[in-house]
Amino acid sequence: MRVLVVEDDPGLGPLIVDGLRSAGFAVDLAERLTEADFKASVNTYDCVVADRGLPDGDALELLKRWRRSGHTVPVLMLTSFSTVEDRVSGFENGADDYLVKPFAMAELTARVRARCRRGQPQSLPEVAVGDLTMDLPRRQVRRAGVLLILTAKEFAVLETLMLRAGHVVTRSELIESCWDEMSDPMSNVVDTVIGRLRRKLGAPDLIETLRGAGYLIREPA
Structure with a gap:
């Protein structure tokens, strides 16, 4: 935000x-x-x-x-x-x-x-994708019931993806939403945060990279 x-x-x-x-x-x-x-x-x-x-x-x-x-x-x-x-x-x-x-x-x-x-819908304090849940008021994320420790930036990026689950979120949209004007839009900050999120979320991978389009989070097949 x-x-x-x-x-x-x-x-x-x-x-x-x-x-x-x-x-x-x-x-x-x-x-x-x-x-x-x-x-x-x-x-x-x-x-x-x-x-x-x-x-x-x-x-x-x-x-x-x-x-x-x-x-x-x-x-x-x-x-x-x-x-x-x-x-x-x-x-x-x-x-x-x-x-x-x-x-x-x-x-x-x-x-x-x-x-x-x-x-945002006030009736949805929690969002879920598969076994990944995000408690928005408490700012807590769990995978299969296990609490994950995320940085503020990791939480912000994951929140943006989960609130738009099933839809492609472009790199520029993530930068616009989660970074400020001090960030270099040509840097690899988005890739770095996405990489850390993938490691912390574990398998199966929920975040899909669509080359040239952006990122998509959805339930595993």
Whole structure:
């Protein structure tokens, strides 16, 4: 899942980015509204975390413009604007969540994860392919009942494949969903993670490589 953080504080912005990346998100950072607007126009984000008081204006104005144009990305306002009127104004103008500074990183991570899941079926907290199961709320993966230890990036790639089980997921789609703008799209990062996943998942192999097309996960024949 890919997140855009809009924060101009030189200390807080990178802290939020590092915290969300540690939780398994791909994260981009914008320090101005113009930069955020541009990045949202060329990338697909599962959630935006935005401070309101940016050097070039109030993020609420950008959000209002996004909503008028039909942009439905979930937006969490992370701000020191803490009055009831501020929060009501945020929700009335299209914010999906509102968290006041100072905040706990664990709470921000949980809220971002909930926002990212907004477009996914809430009735399916667990997905399965053969004897491979993924508990989405607990972020646990089991093969034949055995708990597997995955890195955050391995979990993100496997989650993307399992949520689209039976369908081809291209390399660019995996990079778009699981990596951020700091990643080199020409590198072999996807192949490396897929290779580690295959070793950890064991036999029979559930992940199929379709040369020139992408990757497919499905139940073994």
